[in-house]
Amino acid sequence: MKTIVLTLSFAATLLVPWAASAQEAVKKCMACHTFDKGGAKKIGPNLFGIFGQTSTLPELAGKGVVWDEAALMEYLENPSAFVSAKTAGAAKSKMALLVKDPAERKAAIDYLKTLK
Ligand code: HEC
Numbered sequence: 001m002k003t004i005v006l007t008l009s010f011a012a013t014l015l016v017p018w019a020a021s022a023q024e025a026v027k028k029c030m031a032c033h034t035f036d037k038g039g040a041k042k043i044g045p046n047l048f049g050i051f052g053q054t055s056t057l058p059e060l061a062g063k064g065v066v067w068d069e070a071a072l073m074e075y076l077e078n079p080s081a082f083v084s085a086k087t088a089g090a091a092k093s094k095m096a097l098l099v100k101d102p103a104e105r106k107a108a109i110d111y112l113k114t115l116k
Helices: 002-013 015-025 069-077 079-086 102-113
Strands: none
Touching: 015 102, 069 079, 069 102
16 A cells, blocks of 8 residues: 555656646735636636736726736736836736745746746
């Protein structure tokens, strides 16, 4: 029995290292977002294919915000400051998470790029 358990967990670590680290990059986001194609809206919108797209947020409508690397780096660091800057202070973001670590933001963005 012990051998079976060990074999299974060994096989699992061999099979899913990439998937595990990719998910790790957006673990914090999963409380509020889904990432699969056609996934449900949770507290925030589904993020499948968001990289390179125009923002779907009503407060950013018509502001020409396209989610490229630079926009996402800025948004994820401080969503409210980003939305406020784009709307001349008229709106704030409803996304209550600040990702302070640039490497962490980059990892999340790299994962978003793969979703197409
Ligand atoms: C506490 C909940 C919460 C967490 C955690 C969270 N978000 Fe959000 N997110 C939101 C909400 C709510 C919105 C919609 C914001 C609004 O309406 O102002 C949003 C919007 C977004 C948008 C803009 C989508 C669009 O259509 O323009 C992106 C991109 C995004 N989040 C990425 C992320 C990433 C990446 C993470 C993890 C690092 C994350 N979010 C973590 C709640 C969250």
